[in-house]
Every structure is written in C-alpha cells, then in structure tokens.
Amino acid sequence: MGVEHDVPKAGYVGRILQLVQSALTKRRNRNWFDGKSARIDWRNEALVVYAQSPILLGWLQKNYHDLLWESARMVGGPDAVVRYEVDAALKPEVPVLAAPAAQTLPVRGATRALAPASTPPSRSRQNKPFELQRFVRGPSNELAATAVQTLIEFPDSCPNPMYIHGGVGCGKTHLLEGLREGLGRRQPGLQLLAITSEEFTNLFTQALDTRSLPSFRQKFRNVDVLLVDDVDFFDGKRVVQEEFLHTIKHMLNHGRRVVVTADRHPRLLSRTSDELLSLYQSGLVCRLEAPDATTRLNIVKQLADRMKLNATVDALEYVAERFTRNVRELEGAVHYLTTWQNVNGTRVTVSAARDALSVLVRDCMKIVRLADVENAVCNLFGLPADELRSARRQRTVSEPRMLAMFLARRLTQAAYTEIGAHFGGRNHSTVMSAERKISGLMKSKASVRIAAQDWPVSELIAQLEQQLKAV
Ligand SMILES: Nc1ncnc2c1ncn2[C@@H]1O[C@H](COP(=O)(O)OP(=O)(O)OP(=O)(O)O)[C@@H](O)[C@H]1O
The missing domain is CATH 1.10.1750.10 (DnaA protein, C-terminal DNA-binding domain)
Incomplete structure (x- = not known):
C-alpha cells in the first residue's frame, strides 16, 4: 500500500474511514465505525479507535488491527500508529424489550426492579453484531446461551459468579457482549462494567504505579455487574490474581454479579490460586464447544442471509462441512464467497464454492509440531x-x-x-x-x-x- 501525500490532516479521518469501509464492504460487517458502536479519530500522528467497552475494543483490535493500521499508514505516513480507547458515550441507545413481569436483580445487598415492558426493538438494534438474537444455539452452546439469557430475564435464579469457557472463536465474547447489551436494555440504570483481563491488569499496574489503588478499587467494586473477558490471562500473574480475587469476593459479598470468560475450565488454570479457582467454580461453569454440524449449518445460513449471499443449499452445506473448528472460520468462508459472488455476478454453486474456497481450506489445516x-x-x-x-x-x-x-x-x-x-x-x-x-x-x-x-x-x-x- 502506498502513502497518499495529498490528503490534508483535517481530511485524514474521512479518508481512513473510506478505506476501512470499502474493505469491510467486501469482508465484514460495514456497520462498524459508523459512529454508533465504534468511531475513529486522528490525534498526534495516531489513528485512535474508540468503542463502547474494552471487550469490544479488544475484539476490534483482534479482527481489524491490520486493516486499520494499513489505512492509517497509507493516509498518515509510515510512522502512523493505531491506539485503542474506550468511549462510554458510544453506548448505543437500546430500547427496553418486553419483560414477562417485573424481575429483580440483586444490587448492593438490596434488590432493584427491572424496567417494565415498553417499546419494541427499534431498527437501530438490528445491526449490533453481538446481540443475543444473532447467537445461533445448538447442543454445543445451549447451556451457556441459556444461562446468559436467564441472567438477563430472571437474574434471581442464576448462580453467581458465572464462568463461560471455550476455544478460540466459539462465541465467548459474543455472549458476554450480548449479556451486556441485554442487561443494559432491561435495566438502563444498572452500572455495568465490561472489561478484558488484560485491561484490568493494565489499570491495576497503573494504579500501583500512581499509588491510586483506592480509586481503582472503588471503580471496580461499585458496579452492579462486572463482565471480564479472557480471565485465563491472569494465569501465572500472582499479584493481579490476588487483586481480582478480592474484587470478586467483594462483589459477591455485596450481592453483585460477576461473569467471566476463559479459554479453558478453571481446573486447567494451573497457575491460578486455589482460592480464585474455587471461587470460579462456586457458581456456574459452562462450556462452549466447537459447533456441531447442525449448528454450523444454521450459522452459515444466518450469515449468508445477512450478507446477501446467493448460494445453493449444497454450497452452504459444503461450507458447514469443511470449516469445523469455530465460527470465525465459517464467517471467513461466507465473506469469501460473498466477495466471489460480487466479482463474478453469479449464484454460488457447490462446485464454485469448492474452487473458490480451496485456498482457505488449505490454510485452515493447521500443522501441529x-x-x-x-x-x-x-x-x-x-x-x-x-x-x-x-x-x-x-x-x-x-x-x-x-x-x-x-x-x-x-x-x-x-x-x-x-x-x-x-x-x-x-x-x-x-x-x-x-x-x-x-x-x-x-x-x-x-x-x-x-x-x-x-x-x-x-x-x-x-x-x-x-x-x-x-x-
Ligand atoms: N453461536 C453463534 N452464532 C452466531 N455467531 C457466532 C456464534 N458463535 C460465535 N459467533 C461469531 O463468531 C465470531 C467469533 O466469536 P467470538 O469473538 O465471540 O469468539 P471468542 O470465543 O470470544 O474467541 P476468542 O477466544 O478468540 O476471543 C464473532 O463474530 C461471533 O459473532
């Protein structure tokens, strides 16, 4: 990618947005960076990406960093960098869904009534990539998906804490973000904090450096619901583990909710303290497996529908059969076929899918050494x-x-x-x-x-x- 020398600084954001969105049109959901869920800015020779929560930021970083960085360098020059920051103001307006009856969520030792039924879902919700409605259920994820839905609708009946674990790309972040969105919608006044373990660790280290532990603790311990992605990151990090243990204990003692995700069962976190492990296991531990054949096909159909992929049923079945390890692979395959369709202007048949995806199929064969x-x-x-x-x-x-x-x-x-x-x-x-x-x-x-x-x-x-x- 060459550098664009003729773009005045004031136009950097618009040009980068154009580059990013034109790539996303082909590859991913173009609604990202629309100023609602995430936005970008240009500051001090850096492209700054904002999202409403650290989890979402982490996800954007994992999935779009290369594209963002390339676009930033193309417009801002070879030294341009990408930074990621949280902007709580980006929180989208989420209407209240119909609730069966007023439920309660334990909050600060007391209970707080859930919002009653009011407006139906608006169009603005329809493009939220992580909403629970979009989470395709099947035997591989039923327990975790039901637990999350129940926590939104009938929190009193849910064990606390909740620990969701599963391999790469199996939907942990999707469920956690869906939970955050669902809870926020049901109880707009609820104090929700969604964060990755890495972010928690960074903030903790900063607080140690600046001797501001009390305000750090207050920030975490005063929320009603704490959602933490990837707690396996704490494995082997003794000091931050200790802090996290006290954070969870404090929250549970005060009737607040904690939901965490990890890549493995707590018993497999071999460098995590026994006390923290037993806390994780004292609530509900549920596993997300790699999706089974029927769930994969349902996910592929949903993706094809969303991306307006015009493919024969056997082409979709082929995708679901070939990409078996996680949902991210399925998404990649459907994006690829959509691009193929746009370029060739024809319906995707099974033989076209086989040809078009042969490179992806080969790349997905991981060689284990x-x-x-x-x-x-x-x-x-x-x-x-x-x-x-x-x-x-x-x-x-x-x-x-x-x-x-x-x-x-x-x-x-x-x-x-x-x-x-x-x-x-x-x-x-x-x-x-x-x-x-x-x-x-x-x-x-x-x-x-x-x-x-x-x-x-x-x-x-x-x-x-x-x-x-x-x-
Ligand atoms: N059951 C599902 N239905 C629909 N989409 C799904 C499902 N599971 C995962 N996805 C989608 O697959 C992609 C990867 O999921 P996600 O980021 O939640 O995985 P993860 O388990 O958090 O992975 P990692 O451990 O790499 O962070 C996301 O775009 C998500 O929306």
Whole structure:
C-alpha cells in the first residue's frame, strides 16, 4: 500500500474511514465505525479507535488491527500508529424489550426492579453484531446461551459468579457482549462494567504505579455487574490474581454479579490460586464447544442471509462441512464467497464454492509440531520443557510426558522414533507404551492430577486438542 501525500490532516479521518469501509464492504460487517458502536479519530500522528467497552475494543483490535493500521499508514505516513480507547458515550441507545413481569436483580445487598415492558426493538438494534438474537444455539452452546439469557430475564435464579469457557472463536465474547447489551436494555440504570483481563491488569499496574489503588478499587467494586473477558490471562500473574480475587469476593459479598470468560475450565488454570479457582467454580461453569454440524449449518445460513449471499443449499452445506473448528472460520468462508459472488455476478454453486474456497481450506489445516505439543502440555502442568524431557519417573512428570507423546501421535506427522527422540531420547517402544497407557486411562475414565485437582484424562485430551488445532 502506498502513502497518499495529498490528503490534508483535517481530511485524514474521512479518508481512513473510506478505506476501512470499502474493505469491510467486501469482508465484514460495514456497520462498524459508523459512529454508533465504534468511531475513529486522528490525534498526534495516531489513528485512535474508540468503542463502547474494552471487550469490544479488544475484539476490534483482534479482527481489524491490520486493516486499520494499513489505512492509517497509507493516509498518515509510515510512522502512523493505531491506539485503542474506550468511549462510554458510544453506548448505543437500546430500547427496553418486553419483560414477562417485573424481575429483580440483586444490587448492593438490596434488590432493584427491572424496567417494565415498553417499546419494541427499534431498527437501530438490528445491526449490533453481538446481540443475543444473532447467537445461533445448538447442543454445543445451549447451556451457556441459556444461562446468559436467564441472567438477563430472571437474574434471581442464576448462580453467581458465572464462568463461560471455550476455544478460540466459539462465541465467548459474543455472549458476554450480548449479556451486556441485554442487561443494559432491561435495566438502563444498572452500572455495568465490561472489561478484558488484560485491561484490568493494565489499570491495576497503573494504579500501583500512581499509588491510586483506592480509586481503582472503588471503580471496580461499585458496579452492579462486572463482565471480564479472557480471565485465563491472569494465569501465572500472582499479584493481579490476588487483586481480582478480592474484587470478586467483594462483589459477591455485596450481592453483585460477576461473569467471566476463559479459554479453558478453571481446573486447567494451573497457575491460578486455589482460592480464585474455587471461587470460579462456586457458581456456574459452562462450556462452549466447537459447533456441531447442525449448528454450523444454521450459522452459515444466518450469515449468508445477512450478507446477501446467493448460494445453493449444497454450497452452504459444503461450507458447514469443511470449516469445523469455530465460527470465525465459517464467517471467513461466507465473506469469501460473498466477495466471489460480487466479482463474478453469479449464484454460488457447490462446485464454485469448492474452487473458490480451496485456498482457505488449505490454510485452515493447521500443522501441529512436536514443539507445540510440548508447549501446551508444559503450560498446562506448569512444567519446564527440560523436565518433561528428563529421565525423571515421578508421576507428576511421567504422566504429562505420556500425554505429550500420545498427543504427538494423534496430531503431528512425527514417527514413533522422532517423538521418542524429542522427549528425552527415548526409544519407539516407550512412545508406543505411552500411547497404550493413555488410551487405557481414557477407556477406564481415569483422572490425572493437575495443581492438586483431579481431571478426567479424556477431557484433558479434548481440551488440549482443541487448543492445539486452533489457528
Ligand atoms: N453461536 C453463534 N452464532 C452466531 N455467531 C457466532 C456464534 N458463535 C460465535 N459467533 C461469531 O463468531 C465470531 C467469533 O466469536 P467470538 O469473538 O465471540 O469468539 P471468542 O470465543 O470470544 O474467541 P476468542 O477466544 O478468540 O476471543 C464473532 O463474530 C461471533 O459473532
């Protein structure tokens, strides 16, 4: 991308917006950056992106950073950077949906009535990407989706805290943002704070640096509902964990709500304090699985409808069959086909879909290496790699080593001898015996111990596989 030398500074925002939106027209939802959910500005040689919550900002950063950065550099020159800031004023106007009857949400030790039924949903709501209406339900996400909906409608019947976990792109942020939007709509006066764990950590560090812990604590502990995305980020960060633990305890003691998301079950956060783990587990823990075949097809149909993709049913079925790991992949495929349709001006048939998507299908085949398996296992068990490769035979080392060998057989192309050599110069029969042993443990529904807790071997394998196969 070349630099545009002729744009006066005052016109930077408009030009960047044009570039971003023209790309989004083809690839993603063009309603982003429309000044309602998110907006952009140009300040001090930087493109500043604003959104209504840190979670949304994190999502924008994850999904659009490259596009924003490229556009900023093209208009503002090669040194342009992108910054992300929260602007609470961006909170969209959300009308109140019909409530069955006045419900109550515990607030500050008392209860506060929910808003009664009034106006129907307006058109302004129809393009909110994370609203719960757009969340396609199926066996893979039913429990979590129902829990979130119930928390909006019948908060008294919901366990507190709520912990939603699942792999990459399975809908955690969607549910959390949908919850925030739904609660805000039902109770406009409710103090809601939605934040990522990284943002919490940054603010905490800043507060330590500037000796302003009391105001930091007041900010978090005075809200009615705290929504925190990606709490796995706290794993291994002892000091901020301690602070978060006290934040949650304080909130629960005062009858306030806490909902968090993470990429794994609390028991797999091996470097998180027992006290915080047991707090997470004291409420409702629910898992989002990768979507099953029927849910994938329903998501593809919904996406096609929304993006005005004119495709045959078997073309849509092809997409749902080929992209199986998470919803983000499905979105990518439908965006791709929509672009193909716009370029070619014809309906997408199954053979066109097969041809057009062949590159994407290839790119989605993630290659797992022995080092990836080693990292994932060491991370989970809190072991250094040289210990895993060592001659030690204690269970705390031998079980993770066997798991690593088993996963290496399942997910990599490596032969028994290569795997044995990688994990401490062992011979091929050791790897074969590890494979047999782990299969046996899975069949007998046995558990292994991680951070003083028992974990069923088959769930552990499923979790690690999901993590290793994620792009
Ligand atoms: N069940 C679903 N129905 C419709 N859209 C979905 C569903 N699940 C996920 N999505 C969409 O898939 C995309 C990825 O979802 P999301 O960002 O919520 O994933 P995530 O679990 O938070 O991933 P990560 O761990 O990478 O942050 C989003 O655009 C979201 O709207």
